[in-house]
Amino acid sequence: MNNPNSPLILQIVGYKNSGKTTMLAALTKRLKQAGYTVGTAKHDAHDFTMDTPGTDTWKHQEAGADITAISSASRSAIISKRPEPLSDLLAHMRHVDIVLVEGFKQERYPKLILLRSPEDFPLLELTNAIMTAAWPNADAEPHLLPAARFEINDIEGIYSHLLKLLQPIQK
Template identity: 50%
Template sequence: MPQPASQAPIVVQIVGYKNTGKTTLVCRLIEYFKQAGYKVGTIKRDAHEFQIDTPGTDTWKHQEAGADMTAITSATRTAVMKRSPEPLARLIDQLREADVILVEGFKTDDYPKIVMIRSVSDLELLQAVSRPVAAAVWPGALPPDAPSLGVPAIGIDRVDELYSLAVSLAR
């Protein structure tokens, strides 16, 4: 069930290397949380430059003219663009109205993490990050004689189990 308004949101990071299924898992978890009545926020870390504004629009012109921050709102959505990176904690503060916040990336931050394991070489990430709570494992990623991971190894197709684990973090 969703959190009382006075409680901080559940924050879960989904981390892994490129093309390990992070975005797909985040989208599947969003569906599960929404079906259960949660208000869901998401935050994504992009290692590359990204462009969300279309050249020629008024907000694009504002940014091109040098605005440090640009906000736009309509009857159905709001966006804020800044010319500086934001720490994860500040982004989470901006989404406090959410019951759960799913974070894609930000490997070095200190929130509970589901670590994506697509191949044996991805296992080193489990030791490199803080607070791993589960490994979302691709079929065939682990050899039969693989040592214990120290966290539950859950198949990437078992989103219900990953969802239950995420919900349990609020307790």
């Protein structure tokens, strides 16, 4: 069921090896099981390779194309040789119920902040922190944290809290 309104956007932010990708994948699976349509976006601090050498789209990019699009009966992709702002990426996801964004820390969307250690506490100063998921050794003073606090492996608790944000989109 497509969302007639804008999708809910939730950023999952944390420092390297805090569990962002694992959290995003677990929440995606849980949301899909419940019947939601889910988009995902990731910010990569390094250069990445998405296309497989030898494929036609790889050949297009290798030949120097600045942007390459491919579509089949079941999926589509766009490869661009320039960074895209999150807003441009989200423009391709208007048809989903929720978009889970990995990274893009400085954006202003609601955030689930992953805390692995006390050194991660500066993340709590980011705009729009609505919940945290902490590793056992990341004990912060409760007054520093948003009201919605979870252990890192409490996927069901985080999912249940996310459902409250998704209430206008009943499944």
